[in-house]
Amino acid sequence: MKKLINKPEDVVKEALQAMASAHADLIKVHYDPNFIVRADAPVKGKVGILSGGGSGHEPMHGGFVGMGMLDAACPGAVFTSPTPDQMLEATKAINGGAGVLHIVKNYTGDILNFEMAADLAKGEGIEVEAVVTNDDVAVQDSLYTAGRRGVGVTVLAEKITGAAAEQKRPLKAVADICRKVNAQGRTMGMALTSCTVPAAGKPTFDLPEDEMEIGIGIHGEPGRTRMKLKTVAEITEMLVKPILEDLPFKSGDSVLAFVNGMGGTPLLELYVVYNELAKILGGRQIKIARNLVGSYITSLDMAGCSITLVKMDDELISLWDAPVKTPGLRWGI
């Protein structure tokens, strides 16, 4: 394994220290328990927004802390959910009196830890709501699974919900916006290579040179199918089709189109995918109202991409356009 890593066990801590010094104008880092918090937290009268999850998905979530997006983020060990004590302290640190929203990706570990944290915070008199994102169409949603995984939509939901909170809307309304983005969003991902978890030191799975895996998650979990590599047009079609059918997205719809890199794929290639995506959506009279292209919810060094579409209306578009100032996403300011 060739990596810019001193010691696998120090990687998360060193990255936190670096974020604190690189972005001192935007964020502060609290250690033991670990969380990243907006420099001006708590913002009085504003709903605080907290997210968190395993590390290894950077810039999500810590890179999205700042004005117009998250108030705090709790990083866990690589690919392992953070713990309730982190979440409780972060919740207290961002409670400006209007309550706190937890944005939780649908994984058993994240759900259970955030539930315990919410119980503890409520015990201390803080109003807490939780919204769970579960947008991954690769997972069959049934009573017999833990349900769909939370993936790409989480980034978009954090941005849009953050804008709603910035307007000082009440907790219930802010949570409803988040639920709406999740309900109207769908994602599908693919991998060209595995990722390598620092502590493991070797790739999580083997993917032969001429094969790809469709329907992967963001932790090196297996996908839906493995097959021979195809053209970018064919691959994009394979990702988009199940997304469009699932919601379903219809002719005349406006969407936010998000082409996300998994960490090991250059932006140049993501634009090639976007090109194909625009053609497919154009052919179906689906309008790309807004877009985001880049690596925002990654899986360490995995090569590959995911596509997320969210059905937009005027309100969601204006919240998307609202100013945001975080280490990972910044515009309008």
Place this chain on the structure above:
Amino acid sequence: MTVRRDDVIAWIQAYADVIAENKARLTQLDSDIGDGDHGTNMDRGFQAVKAKVPEFADKDIGAVLKTVGMTLVSTVGGASGPLYGTFFLQAGSATAGKMELSLNDWIAALQAGVDGIIMRGKANLGDKTMVDALLPALQALKESASSGAGLPASLKASAAACEQGMLATVPLVARKGRASYLGERSAGHQDPGATSSHMLLQAAAESWSMLAD
């Protein structure tokens, strides 16, 4: 015959060592059907617990178990952190203020702990989780006690039933946790959480075996 506070601490320490020795094995089981972190998660938690022993060595059993629970909750992460954390927190509530446990006290503690795991994780028997090992263990413990067996014999029966429950997870298709994403492909593998649960009750049976009936 009773289990004293120091016996409880000896059991926790013995379990921490078992986890450390079996870290790679638990992680391998979790790599087969999960994300390959169960051994690392559990070891991080129980090493932290071990480091805390001096802080709770003079407390009552309820307080000892609660401190173990809080430590796990704040260090393990993943699904197993809140689940084992809740197990020890609830077992601690059931034994609050006690300096020793009778067989019936231990039944109450295990019952509260397992109820806590089910309340938190909402798993049913057969979902291929730690519950599949723990529920039969609780059942066997109760049956053994009501048939008049003493503490060491009942602990042994409980650990044996736990092992059967753990082995019985192999053919099951997972319906909870990460392994459920695999669907049918999760069959044929032993559940990592059921395995660490068996180690927990096996450690109790072994470390309390010398207590005379």
